[in-house]
Amino acid sequence: MLLAILFLCFAAVFGGMPGKAEANTDALGLNAEAAILLDAKTGKIVYEKNADAVLGVASMAKMMTEYIVLEAINDKKISWDQKVKINEYVHKLSAAPDLSNVGLTQGEEYTVKELYQAMAIHSGNAATVALAEVISGTEQNFVTLMNEKAAELGLKDYKFVNSSGLNNSSLLGNHPAGNPDEENVMSARSTATLAFRLINDYPEVLETASKAELEFRDGRKYKNFNFMVPGLIYEYPGLDGLKTGSTDFAGYCFTATAEKNGQRFISVVMKTSSMDERFSESRKVLDYGFNNFTKEELVKGNYQVKNTKSLPIVKGKEDKVKIHSDKPIEMVIKNGEKENYTPVLVLDKDKLNKDGELTAPVKKGDKVGYLTIESKTDDGMGFLTEEGAKKVQVDVVAAENVEKANWFALSMRGIGGFFGDLWGSVSSSVKGWF
CATH class of the missing domain: 3.40.710.10 (DD-peptidase/beta-lactamase superfamily)
Incomplete structure (x- = not known):
């Protein structure tokens, strides 16, 4: 009898708790x-x-x-x-x-x-x-x-x-x-x-x-x-x-x-x-x-990601190149939730050397990666297909030309680098004496 009463109490307390299915209730009924x-x-x-x-x-x-x-x-x-x-x-x-x-x-x-x-x-x-x-x-x-x-x-x-x-x-x-x-x-x-x-x-x-x-x-x-x-x-x-x-x-x-x-x-x-x-x-x-739901422009064209507005370049007349998105990103989102989305930059590793640098020459419009969107409050539903998801990705490209430096400039940089490294080594040694 006591066991039966305890079972009924347990059922009364826990039976009404939402399970997994109830947690995913249908919002539209x-x-x-x-x-x-x-x-x-x-x-x-x-x-x-x-x-x-x-x-x-x-x-x-x-x-x-x-x-x-x-x-x-x-x-x-x-x-x-x-x-x-x-x-x-x-x-x-x-x-x-x-x-x-x-x-x-x-x-x-x-x-x-x-x-x-x-x-x-x-x-x-x-x-x-x-x-x-x-x-x-x-x-x-x-x-x-x-x-x-x-x-x-x-x-x-x-x-x-x-x-x-x-x-x-x-x-x-x-x-x-x-x-x-x-x-x-x-x-x-x-x-x-x-x-x-x-x-x-x-x-x-x-x-x-x-x-x-x-x-x-x-x-x-x-x-x-x-x-x-x-x-x-x-x-x-x-x-x-x-x-x-x-x-x-x-x-x-x-x-x-x-x-x-x-x-x-x-x-x-x-x-x-x-x-x-x-x-x-x-x-x-x-x-x-x-x-x-409304289609919103989440990222404008020519968008530059904060802290990555340019990429370093080796063997170029310039030591860096500006980059930006080539098109805006539009996506259907719930009304009033535009601030929940943030742009994410994905660089093409095949275009970069081991130090994360591009190699000159670089032409204006060369693709260096892509920009996509990330939700701060992901609803878990995502896109129906991978191809669809790619429709809210845009290319990130070089915003300007950077020509390759001539052999003389590259040689002078090499010599300058050599003496710079040598002077750094000597300075370290001298400091060590004291």
Whole structure:
């Protein structure tokens, strides 16, 4: 009895103490299993919740198919006006009940552009499979390419088992990879990485993703499932992409991107409970970004670091050269926190001798290192990719020319140095006598 009372007291005292999970509470109180928000230019992360949890992505997986199609167009492996004949499987899949589709007639030819628009605007699953077959011959081969491309793009947590994002059980007895009832999965961080690469490598993706509806050749108009596109019921100013998704396994999820006053954000919300909720939670995340973060100039161009405004030079007509940054540094930061950032100079050791000196000649504009930014109150979120982090680094260069001294001047310096060393040695010896 006493032991039970002690246990209850212990539970009362310590049970209410915050654990590790509670210490990392969600500042926005999102009704989503995972989420992330980042600056679309640099990939600077400004908010995240369970960003590394691996979850179903449903039709957000089509962003990978979009990337591969746009890459193939760019590399001239396929063309927008290329004709694609619809086979029996793709036709039957386009007519499957309860799936998002644009009807595709067996034996009829559609252009790559028509199929791409059906996929990107109305999330057409059969159109996605048709595109996968055009690029790789079979969807199975295409799924291998998807996983290879994911690794190439720097995604960390992912597994693609089909091109569309459906559950394999919905593919009329086909499952290109994985188990018969498996789905594509990614973390919010990996999903954001894919979206970041997609809109930066192929910004034209937004031209299609931003359309409120698709007018197809069958005479019908198909709504964009991204109801936050201006003109639809949850419209959000400046929102022009990117991809929704929903299955029983994934719940309702959404990768969004919006731009206001020159600032673009990318948000991902995963596993919400309804269509309405995925949009309301995305709105909450985007509002947080636009209302609380601003791009600031943290370092001006031609900036000189205190105590390192110049570098010493050997064999030059001058014994030092002024250095400065060649461009300003801008970064998206939380409002009112500009004073928390300080510039950090990193010199290129390969340009310096063992004594930290440059060797003449030095030309104006020669790179001698780079300048980056360090936070005094690091939030631990950092950047989505290493390439993004480099976008807030600028070169530090020589601000002037320093020519190499001629042989006579170098000889005189050598002689002067010799006698200087000799006189120093004699002086030390004389002092030692007394």
